Amino acid sequence: MTSRKRTQLPKLPPTPKGDDSPNKSDVFNASERSEIMRRVKSNRNKSTELRLIEEFKKRKIVGWRRNVRLFGHPDFVFPKLRVAVFVDGCFWHGHRCRNTVPKDHADYWRIKIERNQIRDRAATERLTALGYLVIRIWECEFKKANADLLEEKLRPLIEAACRPLEDCLTKEQISD
Numbered sequence: 001m002t003s004r005k006r007t008q009l010p011k012l013p014p015t016p017k018g019d020d021s022p023n024k025s026d027v028f029n030a031s032e033r034s035e036i037m038r039r040v041k042s043n044r045n046k047s048t049e050l051r052l053i054e055e056f057k058k059r060k061i062v063g064w065r066r067n068v069r070l071f072g073h074p075d076f077v078f079p080k081l082r083v084a085v086f087v088d089g090c091f092w093h094g095h096r097c098r099n100t101v102p103k104d105h106a107d108y109w110r111i112k113i114e115r116n117q118i119r120d121r122a123a124t125e126r127l128t129a130l131g132y133l134v135i136r137i138w139e140c141e142f143k144k145a146n147a148d149l150l151e152e153k154l155r156p157l158i159e160a161a162c163r164p165l166e167d168c169l170t171k172e173q174i175s176d
């Protein structure tokens, strides 16, 4: 049996070393902090996950499950294809596209983002070891300008959705 080719994910930058004294991050009390997290998380879930479902539908991608109990809590799991999909908010997960930390409470945010990156990396490694293809989609890849990036990331799902292959090819491609 030949091993399936896995999409190579970019390596995250190493965690910068700095003065991470814990009291520096202590700028919100516990309830303020959980309120911020709750608000950001629910907004993100509503918008980006629904947008990804739209993108799946456009491409006739089927077979996803949500809320699957897997390490790292992927946003979508395709059990038959053994694919796990995460949609990562650019700020929270430290994408370089807008990797600017607000001036206020900068240390708090930086530590938070670094923790998320460590968790993301661990989840990708663990799921890959379990035989999953892990697809991580950045929030900014839903922008029209980044349509090619999104298409490329969804390719394994598009290919799986398009069997038999003739169905995915245009008439021109078939006649070639």
Ligand SMILES: [Zn+2]
Binding pocket: 090, 095, 096, 097, 098, 138, 139, 140, 141
């Ligand atoms: Zn981004």
